[in-house]
Amino acid sequence: MKVTLKAFGLASFYLREKLESIELPAGATIADLLEAVTIKDTDRDLSLLSAAKFFVNGKSAGRDTVLHDGDEIIFLLHLAGG
Amino acid sequence: MHGYAGKMLFVDLTHGILTEKPLPEKLARLFLGGYGIGARILYDMMPPGADPLGPESVLGFVTGPCTGTKAFFGSRYTLVHKSPVTGGWNDANSGGYFGPEIKKAGYDAVFVSGMAAKPVYLLIRDGRAEIRDASHLWGKDTKETWRLLQEELKQPKLRVVAIGPAGEKMSLLSCPINDGHRAPGRGGGGAVMGAKMLKAVAVYGTGEITVADPQKVTEINKKIAANLKKNPGAHAFGQMGTGGGTGASALSGDTPVKNWAGVGIRDIGPEKAELLGSANLDKYKLKKYACYNCPLGCGAEYKVTDGRWPLEQTERPEYETAGAFGALLLNTEEDVVLKCNDICNRYGLDTISTGGTIAWAMECYENGVLTREELDGIDLTWGNGEAIAALTQKIADQEGCGAVLAHGSAYAAQKWGKGSEYLQVASGIELPMHDPRLGPGLARTYQYDPTPGRHVKGGIGLPQVFGAFPDKYDFSNTGEMDVAATAAQEVENCAGLCTFMIQSGIPDAKEQYLAAVTGWTFTREDSYETGLRILNMRHAFNLREGLKPADFTLSPRAAGKPPLAEGPLAGVEIDTEQLAKNFFLKVEWDLATGKPSPESLQRLGGLDDVIKDLYSV
Numbered sequence: 001m002k003v004t005l006k007a008f009g010l011a012s013f014y015l016r017e018k019l020e021s022i023e024l025p026a027g028a029t030i031a032d033l034l035e036a037v038t039i040k041d042t043d044r045d046l047s048l049l050s051a052a053k054f055f056v057n058g059k060s061a062g063r064d065t066v067l068h069d070g071d072e073i074i075f076l077l078h079l080a081g082g
Numbered sequence: 083m084h085g086y087a088g089k090m091l092f093v094d095l096t097h098g099i100l101t102e103k104p105l106p107e108k109l110a111r112l113f114l115g116g117y118g119i120g121a122r123i124l125y126d127m128m129p130p131g132a133d134p135l136g137p138e139s140v141l142g143f144v145t146g147p148c149t150g151t152k153a154f155f156g157s158r159y160t161l162v163h164k165s166p167v168t169g170g171w172n173d174a175n176s177g178g179y180f181g182p183e184i185k186k187a188g189y190d191a192v193f194v195s196g197m198a199a200k201p202v203y204l205l206i207r208d209g210r211a212e213i214r215d216a217s218h219l220w221g222k223d224t225k226e227t228w229r230l231l232q233e234e235l236k237q238p239k240l241r242v243v244a245i246g247p248a249g250e251k252m253s254l255l256s257c258p259i260n261d262g263h264r265a266p267g268r269g270g271g272g273a274v275m276g277a278k279m280l281k282a283v284a285v286y287g288t289g290e291i292t293v294a295d296p297q298k299v300t301e302i303n304k305k306i307a308a309n310l311k312k313n314p315g316a317h318a319f320g321q322m323g324t325g326g327g328t329g330a331s332a333l334s335g336d337t338p339v340k341n342w343a344g345v346g347i348r349d350i351g352p353e354k355a356e357l358l359g360s361a362n363l364d365k366y367k368l369k370k371y372a373c374y375n376c377p378l379g380c381g382a383e384y385k386v387t388d389g390r391w392p393l394e395q396t397e398r399p400e401y402e403t404a405g406a407f408g409a410l411l412l413n414t415e416e417d418v419v420l421k422c423n424d425i426c427n428r429y430g431l432d433t434i435s436t437g438g439t440i441a442w443a444m445e446c447y448e449n450g451v452l453t454r455e456e457l458d459g460i461d462l463t464w465g466n467g468e469a470i471a472a473l474t475q476k477i478a479d480q481e482g483c484g485a486v487l488a489h490g491s492a493y494a495a496q497k498w499g500k501g502s503e504y505l506q507v508a509s510g511i512e513l514p515m516h517d518p519r520l521g522p523g524l525a526r527t528y529q530y531d532p533t534p535g536r537h538v539k540g541g542i543g544l545p546q547v548f549g550a551f552p553d554k555y556d557f558s559n560t561g562e563m564d565v566a567a568t569a570a571q572e573v574e575n576c577a578g579l580c581t582f583m584i585q586s587g588i589p590d591a592k593e594q595y596l597a598a599v600t601g602w603t604f605t606r607e608d609s610y611e612t613g614l615r616i617l618n619m620r621h622a623f624n625l626r627e628g629l630k631p632a633d634f635t636l637s638p639r640a641a642g643k644p645p646l647a648e649g650p651l652a653g654v655e656i657d658t659e660q661l662a663k664n665f666f667l668k669v670e671w672d673l674a675t676g677k678p679s680p681e682s683l684q685r686l687g688g689l690d691d692v693i694k695d696l697y698s699v
Contacts, residue, residue: 008333008355008356008359009322009326009327009328009329009330009356009359009360010314010315010318010319010322011330012361013314013315013317039314044314045309045312045313045314045315048313048549050549051549051550053330053334053650055333055347058347058348058351058352060347060649060650074333074352076330077315077327077330078327078330078331078334078547078549
């Protein structure tokens, strides 16, 4: 199946490459999507990723949310605002 | 004494007297700097009940031991005074280069009392201070004032903090601006300067602040620089600034939407949310801007060449500004945010409270509480960019309805006798742009911190927003964490360090820096005690003003009362009473009277007079 991904602001700095359309196996979850698209460099501090938030088709979603063909996923990470 | 200039300057504007006093080591050890020393000094100098805009009011510009040293993030100074907005203690800190310059000029702090009979500015050059006539500067904006003083004194490196016309007219939304665009923005400090007819403080210095262990400071710096390189978050922050998260925050529920009643994903949507983020705004970027000795550099200079409001030289809006003039008003027009930010920086206005005041007026207008006629013909509908810019200008000029709104939403509701049900304030000051419904601890911080309504005050709320504490909606047993986080923030702020050092990747970076800079032992236990002492000092100032816990209020909407029906924060209702109880119990403050236990004050030390004031009959 194919899903679209929009990474906002800070979240885009955690992607391996700028991807908008991603091919995933049927039954894949948001956790699987993250595994497929985020950077894996073990030398880097990726702790902030644990605070990521998601919407699927405009509704709040979690890492275990199962994705479907054509879903639109928003991937958010906060920057401390001042 | 390493890390300190070793002197404080006291200026009596009524009598034109300047007095220099040594900074006692005991005072520095107990209260560190910033608002720690500030609260201690103002408690001694100001009588209870003093009018914040009267001659007994004292205003302080206070640095910390790390300010102006080679320690990364050491750019901050704090403005301290009694707030004409909340009627209680007030502190607001700012980065840039002004704070470090005060120390290079020979002082750790400058305290100003009395009132001048005509506009003046304070000039400090390498340990020589004088009060000068500022009649020719009165009416000028903050950037023009800075430029004119540099020219007049033939000193291009002169650093200036100045009020603009808003502060001169004692707008309660006003603040001084340093370096042309950095602001200790909150709580009405501009009005306090305006009342004193103190147009500006201009500083130039060539001194150097010694540190106890320069090699250790360099080592910490190197470690932080290496950590930052490995952190994509820090990289993003350096590239996009605080405004990089604007779009994400509007959708996640971090940024309040539509005067705290809206839902970003529904009312703004993903397509428009990002329009106010740096990814879009940075098309106007001329160059990067970093505060003194900052390895991140979150600022940027902008230039807008065309459109409705061309701006020859302006700045990238901070997150709080983009939130307050953006999602809070349902506005997604970037030029409106840039224009309003520019007006606020030039006139000297707090962007958070100005945006919050307009949001209140918008909701009043939507519900027929304020009419178009009362708003001088402005059609103040949600997201109407022209209307937002026009009203901001009216507030800056105090023209028409702006003469009332220039003093904030709580003042306007009282003056006009209506609309109080739409206020989103803590103790009368507009709330900042992080939503307690996403980080529930913020409700305690906003309501009960001795400086209410601040996102830069300590607690567990912001860590909750940024992902810590998975059980954040369990309101039991928060006291210990809340007090520890509060004490830690007190120390960071008062050390003169920027709160964005959180990106450093070293959990005890501030303690390491403080030990290396001062040469004192500074364990985390020392840090905790110092933080609590400073917290109690600010709290004592409020208690002496007669303020009790019941006087500290938070508009219910921000605590989910009633809860939102939709969006990521749907159904969230915060048990504010439980959070407060947990905090008060741990910090040993009485819930009804607010009084700290005498034992806790005795244990912390340096507060004997406070014990006497609170417990002598």
